Amino acid sequence: MSTPIQLITGFLGSGKSTFLNFFLNNCNPNKKIAIIQNEFSPLNIDGKKLLQTNKYEVLEINNGSVFCVCLLGSFIESLSAFREQVNPDLIIMETSGLSDTIGVGQVFQSEKLKGIVYLDHVWCIVDAQNFNRIPSLNIRFQHQLKSADTIVVNKIDLVNDDIELIVEELKKVNPFAHVEKAQFGKIDLNTPRKALNIFPARNEISLGRPGLESIVIKSSQPIKKADLFEFLNKYCQGAIRCKGFIKFKDCGYAFIQGVFEDMKIEEISPFPGPTEFILIGNFDKEKNLQVIFDEYCRL
Amino acid sequence: MNGLKLLGQAFSLEEVDRCPWVPFVGVHGGKLINTDAESYLKNTAYIVDGISEAIKLYKPDGIPVVFDLQVEAEILGCKLVWSKENPPAVVSHPLSEGMEISALKLPTENDGRIPVVLGATRILRQKYPDIGLYGLITGPFTLALHLLGTEIFMKLFEDPEYVEELMDFCAEVGVKYSEMLLDAGCDVIAVVDPMTSQIDPQSFETFVSPYVTRIFDFVRSKRKYSSFFVCGHAQQNIEIMCDCRPDNISIDENIPLDFVKEKALKKDISFGGNLKLTSVLLLGNELDSKKEALNCIDLGGKKGFILAPGCDLPMDTPNGNLKAVSELVYSDYARKVTREMEHTSSLQPLSLDGYFKKDFVTVDIITLDSASCAPCQYMVEAVKQAASGFNRKVIVKEHKIKDIDGIRMMMALGVRNVPTTCINGKVEFISQIPPKNEIITAIEKAMV
Numbered sequence: 001m002s003t004p005i006q007l008i009t010g011f012l013g014s015g016k017s018t019f020l021n022f023f024l025n026n027c028n029p030n031k032k033i034a035i036i037q038n039e040f041s042p043l044n045i046d047g048k049k050l051l052q053t054n055k056y057e058v059l060e061i062n063n064g065s066v067f068c069v070c071l072l073g074s075f076i077e078s079l080s081a082f083r084e085q086v087n088p089d090l091i092i093m094e095t096s097g098l099s100d101t102i103g104v105g106q107v108f109q110s111e112k113l114k115g116i117v118y119l120d121h122v123w124c125i126v127d128a129q130n131f132n133r134i135p136s137l138n139i140r141f142q143h144q145l146k147s148a149d150t151i152v153v154n155k156i157d158l159v160n161d162d163i164e165l166i167v168e169e170l171k172k173v174n175p176f177a178h179v180e181k182a183q184f185g186k187i188d189l190n191t192p193r194k195a196l197n198i199f200p201a202r203n204e205i206s207l208g209r210p211g212l213e214s215i216v217i218k219s220s221q222p223i224k225k226a227d228l229f230e231f232l233n234k235y236c237q238g239a240i241r242c243k244g245f246i247k248f249k250d251c252g253y254a255f256i257q258g259v260f261e262d263m264k265i266e267e268i269s270p271f272p273g274p275t276e277f278i279l280i281g282n283f284d285k286e287k288n289l290q291v292i293f294d295e296y297c298r299l
Numbered sequence: 300m301n302g303l304k305l306l307g308q309a310f311s312l313e314e315v316d317r318c319p320w321v322p323f324v325g326v327h328g329g330k331l332i333n334t335d336a337e338s339y340l341k342n343t344a345y346i347v348d349g350i351s352e353a354i355k356l357y358k359p360d361g362i363p364v365v366f367d368l369q370v371e372a373e374i375l376g377c378k379l380v381w382s383k384e385n386p387p388a389v390v391s392h393p394l395s396e397g398m399e400i401s402a403l404k405l406p407t408e409n410d411g412r413i414p415v416v417l418g419a420t421r422i423l424r425q426k427y428p429d430i431g432l433y434g435l436i437t438g439p440f441t442l443a444l445h446l447l448g449t450e451i452f453m454k455l456f457e458d459p460e461y462v463e464e465l466m467d468f469c470a471e472v473g474v475k476y477s478e479m480l481l482d483a484g485c486d487v488i489a490v491v492d493p494m495t496s497q498i499d500p501q502s503f504e505t506f507v508s509p510y511v512t513r514i515f516d517f518v519r520s521k522r523k524y525s526s527f528f529v530c531g532h533a534q535q536n537i538e539i540m541c542d543c544r545p546d547n548i549s550i551d552e553n554i555p556l557d558f559v560k561e562k563a564l565k566k567d568i569s570f571g572g573n574l575k576l577t578s579v580l581l582l583g584n585e586l587d588s589k590k591e592a593l594n595c596i597d598l599g600g601k602k603g604f605i606l607a608p609g610c611d612l613p614m615d616t617p618n619g620n621l622k623a624v625s626e627l628v629y630s631d632y633a634r635k636v637t638r639e640m641e642h643t644s645s646l647q648p649l650s651l652d653g654y655f656k657k658d659f660v661t662v663d664i665i666t667l668d669s670a671s672c673a674p675c676q677y678m679v680e681a682v683k684q685a686a687s688g689f690n691r692k693v694i695v696k697e698h699k700i701k702d703i704d705g706i707r708m709m710m711a712l713g714v715r716n717v718p719t720t721c722i723n724g725k726v727e728f729i730s731q732i733p734p735k736n737e738i739i740t741a742i743e744k745a746m747v
Contacts, residue, residue, distance in 0.1 A: 012452075074385055074614065076615075107577060111582075137452055137497060139499055139535055218578070220553055220554055220573075221555055273553070288583055288584075288644065290579070291578075292644045292645055294594070295641060298641070
């Protein structure tokens, strides 16, 4: 079975650890959950305590407070060994608010991790009270939101503003993410229960499946719409999900989401960032889809 | 032409015959001499050996002496956690633990690991007078983040005076350490400030520009070159980075090279970087690396472009991939072959079922095209001559990679270089044209 990895992102103080706590407490107790923790991340005390209970297997990595994607080389070895030793049903990774959110997913394409783990879901925790308080980080923040599958608007009890206005703002940045409103990181589990089978539910199916992979495609170069579709049709037939944002040569920027018979494309306003999307499915393991995508960009 | 001169031409925006190549070898140097990252970064002799090995393998025009953004932070009181495979990580921030900015002291030549770096610089300077040595310093914003932690982002807007005071100190550290590195023999000071990619242009102009500009002006006053390294999503800041007047800006794969080229050249600044680190250099193969490098070279052009990875090379980067980039840089022929291989990643290898015939020896030569490429022509001629003495028991076939089937055959035979000769499906002669008797011996061996 390929093990799903879920990322929890969000800026410092947004409530990532509280959410993680809630998440773990509500997961199916029969599932084996493992956590990748940055040993020196400024996790709050509760978060640390939680991880000290022997309930969860923890892989500690030490990339300091500044988690740089350039330093992920050695992560391949340690994750591969950890996964083999622990064999969890789900791995959760809390990433620093400063990290390149899905860049970490690129290493799952290495020989040692391909078909062994895959990037399954990205949670982005947003502090409703402070989400637009630091304008200097606005661009960074937008990148985080764009990579999210689910945006959790946390601390809604602390704001007087209409929460729907905040949701509207966030939707402008990422129209496809599912948005949940939360107090103390607690979300309504009904939706995620349907989407993710990690919470107790009646009709459980097992997590993961053999050889499932996630492929992160990143390119600073734009691609023609027709070439994107050819790429997807030719090489990504095994995809069960595709999601991300694309920089087109001929028609600006767009979000894509879906599977190939049912691909939604929604134009968005230009932003200073590269194409970044994730494919989840079973692919030809001999092919480097990033290199093939780059070739299409050069057409 | 020596590498340093070539780099100088690129920095000065003169047309060059080939683009200069600067692999950012950090702890990867340790890998090359079978040493872990921690031992490597703490030992002058290891650094000298690692960089010497990198120079031998990758034939660079310039190379960093050490790629470690924690040297200054460690001296200033940040705690480090060492790793066997990565540079160390900063795990404590003295200014967030009650220390005052006024209590911070500028580093001296004898502090921390500065003597290790300067020692390595002096030896490498003597050993390689013709190669551009890059001295790396931690950019002031990244150093400030090391000292204060992520609190700095809140302080940008809550207490700008405090941040300015801190940035002023960090810039002074930069000037001081640059001076030491230049005096020890570095030719280029690279101000590595990855954390600036986190902030918007307005904050950059207020909190970064004045301080890095001071460092670049200082380097210029010493008549040396400077480069501004940034990685991550920093496209929004490229223009104002140029306004800080470095001689060069270096970026990673997140920013389009043609965009950087346009912005930088407009402001008379050279540029470089962009080679994909994770998906290609670390996880891809030699051909992927060549294609990636060729694309960068084509986009970068011959004026002002320096070919380099986007950031510090991961320790485990296969050296075959970096040697492949080096080959591409030096060989027009390798560039031609790589061009032919464009858009071929998707092809399937030809099936070899029933291809080899009993009682015959099959010699396959993979070429660019023997009609137009001299090395290919000589290889084909040499093989045909050698085969002629075997009374038609040897089948010689040329497969041109200009044809799709040629490429598919190349894949089927597991060939990675052109020209290559295979005998009965086994790679025998790569690139070099062997003497006739060696080919004959190899064929005879295959007949047994």
